[in-house]
Amino acid sequence: MKKPNGTKEKIYSAALQLFAQKGYKATTMREIGKQVGIQQSAIYNHFKNKEAILDEVIENLASSHLINLFENKEPKELYKKGKALLKHISNMFKLISYNTETDTLFRFMMQELFNNERLRVFYNEEFYQKNVKKLSIVFFLMMQDEMIEATDPLLLANEFFAPLFFYQLQIVRLKADNKSTAAAATLFEKHTDFFWDKIKIKEKNNSLF
């Protein structure tokens, strides 16, 4: 997105918004044009066709925070942060739910995931496999360092991500109907606290009181 006020960028934004609201198939070139304030034929000066707009959306999805949770940092430097790392990831999920661009991308993805094989392959490799695997390595290192109790690191990674994803879904869903998301929003932090409390190494000291 070079020029945010250029016509091409306006078309992209309008299209993404409509794709996320009504679905790719149900969105028409006439609607996109109308939202931008031009004729549908003028769109073709900026995009080869409708699918080319879709391609750009998927491309932007790939480079978004929705997918790249770890900003290219390696497990070895990440794990030392301990609970703070989990807090950071949790907060990213929360921000994605509330940022107007990323939540639209999320809504778009959820809607097209089951009818677009290319998107599914992309989601599986870039989001699910990559992030879950990376986080499980982080947990493994935490176990070695005796920060958390020893269990299946892959299970921990799934158990940590799953609620974040679920809460994200609920918030984006509630926002779609302009309903209050206050209750759901608190779950991100609560989850991280709950989760860390359950996996951290407990004090062997029994003389609490």
Next chain:
Amino acid sequence: MKKPNGTKEKIYSAALQLFAQKGYKATTMREIGKQVGIQQSAIYNHFKNKEAILDEVIENLASSHLINLFENKEPKELYKKGKALLKHISNMFKLISYNTETDTLFRFMMQELFNNERLRVFYNEEFYQKNVKKLSIVFFLMMQDEMIEATDPLLLANEFFAPLFFYQLQIVRLKADNKSTAAAATLFEKHTDFFWDKIKIKEKNNSLF
């Protein structure tokens, strides 16, 4: 579904399958007719129009196990089962992912959730609110009975459901591409064990070894 071999039921099945695969909007009456083996015009002898088929799908969704997790049983009788109850619920989610009718319903729901307000309202009230609320009452009773440690029951209910939903999503997604679901399938049980182990009242006995 009275007569499984009646034309109306064939139309319904074909439509549901196509809705789940391609989305409601992208599915044409001609495709549905083709899959059943009749002309598109003959469909109108059984359904008023395309939307009437959609209505029936949503109606069936409402009475499916996808939504009714507790089979009308009350928290007071449910909570006594302790971990066995959680195992039961967990297993239901797993079965839904593998049953050919319910997984199609799930796939359909995920796809239409974000462009169908009626479906969203239904999901919110019938699935999210009802089941989460019910399970949180169950957890509250478990706390009173000192079966599990005292915390926010609503958080526990969310934390228990979220991974089940997430794993269900992953399995239905993997099945859509005929990929192996073996690894994901084991997560249902692991989640329940992990979860229960973290919430149950620990033995105060410290002389383990």
Next chain:
DNA sequence: TTGATATATGAACAGCTGTTCTTTTAAATA
């Protein structure tokens, strides 16, 4: 068997779809 009812066909429809084309207008370059 006869008549009535239910279900199938095939053609047709009006409207919408993505896309292309020619023409006009605006912006950039020289």
Next chain:
DNA sequence: TATTTAAAAGAACAGCTGTTCATATATCAA
């Protein structure tokens, strides 16, 4: 300013959409 280039409009297109209708063929009750 004159000329080239980019972007807009407007009309038109072929194809597909859901739906209707008249007609034919089964199914069932009398």
